[in-house]
Amino acid sequence: MRVKLRIWRQSGPTDTKAGLRDYTVETDEHMSFLETLDVLNADLIRKGESPVAFDHDCREGICGACSLVIDGVPHGPRAATTTCQIHMREFRDQAVITVEPWRAKAFPVIKDLTVDRSAFDRIIAAGGYVSVRTGAAPDANAIPIGKRTAERAFDFAACIGCGACVAACPNASAMLFVGAKVAQLALLPQGQVERGSRATRMVAQMDAQGFGGCSNHGECEAVCPKSISLDAIAMLNVETMRAALERA
Ligand code: SF4
Ligand code: FES
Incomplete structure (x- = not known):
């Protein structure tokens, strides 16, 4: 052809x-x-x-x-x-x-077709990790996590950081990406210690990088190659509000 x-x-x-x-x-x-x-x-x-x-x-x-x-x-x-x-x-x-x-x-x-996506790296560096000491790798069943919770965390963890969500959004919002990263860790026991500060720091970095806000177009979900759902954005909003209430 x-x-x-x-x-x-x-x-x-x-x-x-x-x-x-x-x-x-x-x-x-x-x-x-x-x-x-x-x-x-x-x-x-x-x-x-x-x-x-x-x-x-x-x-x-x-x-x-x-x-x-x-x-x-x-x-x-x-x-x-x-x-x-x-x-x-x-x-x-x-x-x-x-x-x-x-x-x-x-x-x-x-x-040409290559863009600089290091803004995503800086958002991850602002809080998309667990920094508490966890010691050696524990047995897989040592920390019980419910099946539904584990599956939801895994679904959010499927985000590959490609940036298609940003490219599709009329506001160039990165909230689906940030939401997936925040939600994945907020659902798991290992992510609890830094839960509030993580959401706050990642959202602040997202804004500093020049990404826009979400106005519910849903284009991000439609183009996401890993089918990350808009639930990630809902969870990001909940986590951000939760952190603000904790600080109040
Ligand atoms: S389009 Fe999907 S996989 Fe790619 S960065 Fe956005 S949320 Fe992650
Ligand atoms: S080249 Fe790795 S996801 Fe396409």
């Missing part, structure tokens, strides 16, 4: 000539979307042109590195699926496919 890729090209953060460029690529319905970009890049390198920069690592839907807006949708046309797990059979032969980077003030473009 043959497709036309309309790709955002930007040589660097301050490139004033950035814009969409068209490339025709011979691909195959069984190839992944990123493999199709590999084919294009091999061709560009052969011609002495600059290859398209894009983020990827595991290509298995695990790491959260891949991050393309495909035809206006973060991670593309398939629900609950990362960019790296999209295959060309999702598109018709001769399709024109627009490929852009995540767009948010807090995720500045580095080059």
